[in-house]
Every structure is written in C-alpha cells, then in structure tokens.
Amino acid sequence: MTRPRSGPGGESPSGRDSLHLFVDRVRDYAIYLLDPRGIVTSWNAGALRFKGYTADEIIGQHFSRFYTEEDRATGVPARALAIAERDGVFEAEGWRVRKDGERFWASVVIDPIRDDDGTLVGFAKITRDITERREAQRSLDEARAQLHQAQKMEAVGQLTGGFAHDFNNILQIIGNNIELATRGLASGRADIGRHLAGASDAVRRGTQLTGRLLAFARKQPLEPARVDIRHLVEGMRDLLEQSLGDGIELEVRLPPKLWPTWIDAGQFENALLNLAVNARDAMPDGGRLTISATNQSVDEDDRQPGTRVGDHVCLTVADTGTGMPPEVAARAFEPFFTTKAPGHGTGLGLAQIYGFIGQSGGTVRIESEPGRGTTIVFCLPRHPEG
Ligand SMILES: Nc1ncnc2c1ncn2[C@@H]1O[C@H](COP(=O)(O)OP(=O)(O)O)[C@@H](O)[C@H]1O
Numbered sequence: 001m002t003r004p005r006s007g008p009g010g011e012s013p014s015g016r017d018s019l020h021l022f023v024d025r026v027r028d029y030a031i032y033l034l035d036p037r038g039i040v041t042s043w044n045a046g047a048l049r050f051k052g053y054t055a056d057e058i059i060g061q062h063f064s065r066f067y068t069e070e071d072r073a074t075g076v077p078a079r080a081l082a083i084a085e086r087d088g089v090f091e092a093e094g095w096r097v098r099k100d101g102e103r104f105w106a107s108v109v110i111d112p113i114r115d116d117d118g119t120l121v122g123f124a125k126i127t128r129d130i131t132e133r134r135e136a137q138r139s140l141d142e143a144r145a146q147l148h149q150a151q152k153m154e155a156v157g158q159l160t161g162g163f164a165h166d167f168n169n170i171l172q173i174i175g176n177n178i179e180l181a182t183r184g185l186a187s188g189r190a191d192i193g194r195h196l197a198g199a200s201d202a203v204r205r206g207t208q209l210t211g212r213l214l215a216f217a218r219k220q221p222l223e224p225a226r227v228d229i230r231h232l233v234e235g236m237r238d239l240l241e242q243s244l245g246d247g248i249e250l251e252v253r254l255p256p257k258l259w260p261t262w263i264d265a266g267q268f269e270n271a272l273l274n275l276a277v278n279a280r281d282a283m284p285d286g287g288r289l290t291i292s293a294t295n296q297s298v299d300e301d302d303r304q305p306g307t308r309v310g311d312h313v314c315l316t317v318a319d320t321g322t323g324m325p326p327e328v329a330a331r332a333f334e335p336f337f338t339t340k341a342p343g344h345g346t347g348l349g350l351a352q353i354y355g356f357i358g359q360s361g362g363t364v365r366i367e368s369e370p371g372r373g374t375t376i377v378f379c380l381p382r383h384p385e386g
C-alpha cells in the first residue's frame, strides 16, 4: 500500500492537502473519483480494502468492473451515473464484486462534480461494505419469522387440541347414551328416555361449542339492529346481579345521551354476561363491577393502534378483582386459553367476544394488572342513521 505523504518538504499541509490526506487514509469507506465517462481517476485506502485493487491497477479503468455481470449486462452502472447527473445524487444498495470475485453488499452514493460553469467534470463515489449489517438484519428477520411461525403453530395446536378434546367428550357422551338406549330397547326396558335426553343434551353442547368457535372465526350469522345500549344494559341489571352473586356490587354509569349502536343485541347480551361471569371468578372475596360508556369519534389523524375510524359507543366493564399478568392478558382472547381448573372454564368466553365485536365492526381490548383489577373496553359501531 502506498502511504500518503504529508505536505512537500515537511511543511504543514494546506487545507486541501489535509483533506486529500484524510480521504486517502479513510479505511471504512471506499472514496474515489470518476471522470464524466466513469473512468476511475483516484483511489483511497478504503477502496483498496473493499475492492482489493491497488491504485495502480485500477486508475484508468472503467468503474463498471465493480458491478456484477448481470448488472453490467443490463446497463446499471451507466444508469447510476445518468441519475446522479440528472438528480444531483444517486443512492442505492446492491451487490458489488471484489477483485478476487467475491461479492459484497454495498451502500453506494454517487455525487456529480461540476466546475464553476456547471459543466460536469466527473463524479465522487462513496461505497460502504455493509454485508455484515445486512447479514445481521437477515438473521434477525429470519429469527423473528421463525418465532412468529412457532407461536402461530402453538396457537393452532392449542385450538385444534382444545376443540378435539371437548368435541370428543361430547361424542363419547352421545355414544354412551345411544348404546344404553339400544341395550334398553333390546331388553324391553321402559326408561330409555333419559338416555335419549342425555344424548340430546350433549348434542346441544356440541352445537354451542361450534357456535362459539364460529363466533371467534367471525363467521356466526349476526342480526345487527339499532340498539340503545343504556336500555339494553338496564334491562340486564337483574340478570347481571344474579350472575355476580352476593358479595359483588354492580354499578352502572351510563350517560343519557349515548348514540344508538348497530349490533346483534342477543350476542351483545351474551358477551356482557360472559364478562360478568369472568369478573365474578376474578373476585372470589367480593368487589365491584362498573359498567360505563361514552360516545367516541375517531378520525384518520388521531387513530390509535387497536381503534377504528368512525363513530363508536365505547363501553368499559371494570372489576376490582385479581387482574391479569401480561402473559395471561396477551393470550386471554385465544380460544381454549383458560387459567381455570378443568371443568371451570372453557376458555371460549373472551374468544367469542373478540370475534363477535370484530365481526360487528368494533374493537375490544384488555387493560389489566395483577392486583389492580381488569377493565375490558369495547367500542361498538354507531348506528348509521343515529
Ligand atoms: N375479569 C378478569 N379478571 C382476571 N382474569 C380474567 C378476567 N377475564 C378473563 N380473565 C382471564 O382470561 C382467561 C380467559 O377467559 P375466558 O375466555 O372467558 O375463558 P374462561 O373464563 O373459560 O377461562 C381466564 O381463564 C382468565 O385467566
């Protein structure tokens, strides 16, 4: 490598000389000049390091030799110069080739150089080898994609396993009852009615199960209508109080001027009831459940993640129970996700609500912290003529 010399005769270098010195010595960037046709006219230490050519080998050669054969064949180098000349700069990333034939991923900037009259006298080219950075980014992207895939498979596994398990139980009950009824018939017994009733009951549970899954998948038939939330919640007060039990106080705070909503009333009642049951389970020692609501207008500019543009009536259902740790809150909407003992939770309550509200054009989210209770916020679309 030729070492750049300091100013002639050991004098302190002028500004221009020290700039040359600096450019010559930079090793992390290839910095070199081209004439207007693309012939290399200067070369620095970084260029030697990345591209492998010494100044003697490369000065006087056309810069297109740093490009891949494909790029040369399709005229990429000439286009880069033309763009730099036209736009005042050319910036890109792409494969370049070292002297030994190895490829590296380069970040390239080309600036046109003009004299005082504006005539193009050449180009300044700055290239950086960012292969490592690109590789690091790629491994990160790959790891993320793998994690995402693994999480997805786990969720699908959970769903399939949960459904298979519950559905199997139901089939078994139906099968047993039919067998008992058949035997009863064969032996001429009169009490086969209760076996048939047992089978019918299991069929009903099976239908309920698939119904909840359809709700989660946003594929249940809905019958939206104009619904006054205040009216609906007031009408459910007794039922909600019954479900909550003695130790839990119900507080309903609904403003008089709520917009009418456009929602399936039956499903919505179901959802509220589910939330009340969840709240009861989270408050074994008693507490309070508060239902409140506001009108909310969201436009494109102030849309937050998880909200939808438009007019909505937003309800909050807040309990003073155990709350959820973040890992539970993150999965609470998943079908069959439950922290309750077998037989106490289906893990389908919130999944059903999530699907139903989404299918209705609304949103639902959880705000919860262990020891600080749980608030479920859901926004329902305003009735188009309300
Ligand atoms: N109000 C609440 N307070 C604390 N945890 C809750 C509440 N609601 C739901 N959860 C958590 O979310 C899980 C899923 O709820 P859900 O889908 O209704 O299924 P399930 O009630 O059958 O367990 C519950 O098992 C519980 O861990």
Ligand SMILES: [Mg+2]
Binding pocket: 274, 277, 278, 345, 347, 348, 349, 350
């Ligand atoms: Mg539940």
